[in-house]
Amino acid sequence: MRRGNRTDTALGLSYPRGPLTRVLRILLHTVVVVIFAGPLLALLVGAFGEVTSPTEFTLIPRGFTLGNFTRAIDRDVLLYLLNSFVVVGGGLLLQIAVSVSASYALARKRFPGMRLVFLLILSTMMLPEEILAIPLSLVLADVPVVHVNLIGSLWGMILPVAAWGFSILVMTEFMKEIPVELEESARIDGAGELRIFTAIVLPLCRPALGVIGIFGFTMIWDQYLLPLLVARDAGQFTLPLALRNLRSDEEVGLGVLLAASLLALLPSVIAFLALQRQFMKGLTAGAVKG
Template sequence: MRRSTADRPVRTLLSPWTLERTRGRLAYWAVFTLVFVLFTAAFVTPLIWMVLGAMKTAPELAQLPQAVLPERFDLGTYGEAWDFMELAGYFRNTVVVAAGAWLLQLAVCVPAAYALSKLRPILGRWILALMLATLMLPASALLVPTYLTITDVPLVEVNLVNSPAAIWLPAAANAFNIYLLKRFFDQIPTELLDAARIDGAGNVTTMVRIVLPLSRPILAVVSIFAIVAAWKDFIWPLLVLQDPAVQTLSVALQRFEQDTPINLMLAGLVLASIPMVAAFLVFQRQILAGLTAGGVKG
């Protein structure tokens, strides 16, 4: 007779017997606290320095050794940076690029993952393997062929330079997100899909009405990955968005670097980071749920 999941022993780095001892518990919490503090400091310290540095004046930032806190906490630097670099237009461009990349990526990756997971086409495993093989290629190796394709799109013969579509189209087929979606779709019971087909639902209807509502956690994860990747990307937008009027924040901030005081540049970097940090804080529960989802309860 097979044991239930609840009866199976849980494998951990430390045995329950060790944690029951006072010395073992103290050692465990000491190591955990030390690692937590070190990792938190490594990730948070640069952000705090950037936020506080934006409030300092340029002479304060040039001082050595540099004071941790500014002489006075002046939030006016952020407003000055917003006006000096005209960030409103670049924010608008970045939102358009990120939103389009997100929507097009979902429109391509979700059907592709659903087909590989549930429709099981001929040579489906080989197709997935070839997709994953593209993840082994360095991004720099794909820049030249992708750029040549964008400058003269096959069949339609259109030049997409200085168009948001130059970023949307290459981002549409993301092998990593397809793999994440496929692994999640594999956990959805086939009986649910069979019941929908018995009721007369086609493949598209089954995907939209059955699979997608059950896949909200992983869709949230893929959405965050797609938006963040488009928001922070620099090399590709630098190549295809040559007109300053259509450039994204990452490219515009680099262009302003030489002629902008360092405190205003730090303020611009903080402003550019706020949307992604806020998005993570708002959707962190959905992100963690999607990453840890191992199955669907029927």
């Protein structure tokens, strides 16, 4: 909003208009663009460019080559990428199934100790992964009741991410906003609990499913400590863990490392683009309900 020679901002602040202000705004916008877009541009230039020195890093393209990706594939990057897809695919499916089931019980049912259960779920979000590393490794080495050793197996990376407090919290708060009258009408028509859950509640939760889908995919895809605890040989590495080995390998150049990093980045970008409509609807719905 403009008032004379001054302009009001969204925060209610005002600043004078003039050539100096315009120059400062351009400089500020340039700094913001460089901070956010600079690393991505450097990644693209390094992945597709010819890197003459392993210690030299530049934003200026020097030729175009796919040799970095070829050498990355020779280092079994595709195997690590496949392992990551298996872990994130199985983990995300289990995580969504657990989240919607637990959220339905917490949001639509009443049972003794419900607040305690919800408090325990929230408490898991406050504990750093490093604190849980040793207990988790002991549990995975001898899973209670069944006494199965999951160390050295991809299942050891999938099962621990099957439940995430953030996803349960988001789904619970979203389900609480669904009108109870819809369920009561369905029960009057003779619908059972399972049909109400699958035919009424879940379709209305699509925006929230998009939100937990994107955040869950990113969380599982970026896991580093869990694969580090579980993997016993290079054939079980996921891509984030393999990037550590590529960086420590003196025979691998900077271009190969950046090419592998670009392959690690693309799935998260594709997942966001695929679910961005539901993601934005979920954020908008949360803002309106709040």
